[in-house]
Amino acid sequence: MVRVGALATVQDLGRPGHARLGVPRSGALDAPAAALVNRLVGNAPEAAVLDTTLNGCTVRPRRAVTVAVGGAPCRVTVDGRPAAWGTAVRVPAGALLDVGPADAGVRGCLAVSGGIAVEPVLGSRSTDLLSGLGPAPLIDGTVLPLGLPAAPHGRVDVAPQPAPPRELVLRVTPGPREDWFTRAAVRTFTSRAYRVSASGNRIGLRTEGPALERAVTRELPSEGMVLGAVQVPPDGRPVVFLADHPTTGGYPGIAVVRAADLPAAAQAVPGTPVRFVAARRR
Template sequence: MSDHALSVVRAGALTTVQDLGRPGHAHLGVPRSGALDAPAAALVNRLVGNPPEAAVLETTLNGCTLRPRSAVTVAVAGAPCPVTVDGRPVAWGAPVHVPAGALLDVGAALSGVRGYVGVSGGVAVEPVLGSRSTDLLSGLGPPPITDGAVLPLGSPTRPHARVDVAPQPAPPAELVLRVTPGPREDWFTKAAVRAFTSRVYRVSAASNRIGLRTEGPALERAFTRELPSEGVVLGAVQVPPDGRPVVFLADHPTTGGYPVIAVVRTADLPAAAQAVPGTPVRFVSVRRR
């Protein structure tokens, strides 16, 4: 193993390698995957001088602790959290120099869910189908990070950004998701369609990288017959038998057998990645006339 690597001291609740994902393989049953909060991942890459396609680490709730084997530049963004180097507080949302052998601790999220750690050179694990992303549903890509793992790094190609701090949106106090009608909207009663865009839901603790699950009023079907499995896309809002909407995120399946009542605008999905359990959710119709 090269000296240009990261040793994982504490992996945290769930830390994965993510990049732009592996688009173009849905016809083979392979989801896109990739960073849930894509703007945050792109930001840490810009801050440390990486190209947009470089792989970063995505943390969940309680961060991670890393020890680089050589000096690196690191940036942490996404969910706000404390960051220290050998116990000394350093900037969040800005490039930070970490000497070889120093202990970089990315602490628990103060708000939001997912943090992103960009390292100069990028995380250089072996790509699968052109991507280094961990896909929790299909099992493609590297497995979730564990304590004691050693992650190879690429060679830096550009200097880091010269900024004091980079502005970022705060995690949502209320998650507003704009939706257009889905292919199976007519499978629900008119009252259910009205309830979907007028009632308030809340983010369920059962949410994950596959889907944002909600708690709230159950949506009644107009048809109770079985639906043959059909293709679904990023942001599709599927309604399982319990009637509570599920918003498909990066690791979603490419086909599903429950009706899709709507599809969320892609631009609204990064906020969904940072919505903590209990966050109010409103689905807002942007139906074209």
């Protein structure tokens, strides 16, 4: 790693199934983007990628590799020459691959043929910012091991990817503590507009907007929290739990976001309008 940018971590499919041990799921926030770039370079879906934030990263591979950059659209160069975004690119040994700042969205995914071969922890190579499991967040000068390529890279001109949201629409089902809020608060939650706060991270997407009033004001014992859970802290503004979320929480959960809507949440820049929409029951 020559330059890690604002935040660069190693991520794969994460560590599902360990919540009973207090271990978060973790994994790539924009999982469809990670799966696509892995496919483009011939990796298995579970291969680890580099997950970048806002201003990309710069790497210099010690052997010739095939790479693909996805997620947030950005400028890509190899030794200063423009290279394609969203498709497989060959990078010679010692060449400088630069993944530039996001033109839109927040998080980029960089896959390298063979995958990032750091030592797995509990079956995953993901960095977990909350628990500290997996490799530490990358710093300038970090040397990462690579696996051996397993299949030919994809031969497409460009692979379509969804644009980062101009408005983030999150479908929600009622949470276990919806009745801890006033009826007016529940109506406000699914009828008023919020905005993405700049204080969010891999643990949760924080929002700015109307505060939700509680009908029950006593303390809540910690209880299990799932991916996509919407907690409401004392300031009354909803927080959507993302990949590195804690497995338990002591603030009431008013709703749960559909898993299919969370990749878009990973790409929503601060200030993006947010609407919570009551999902139809199946």
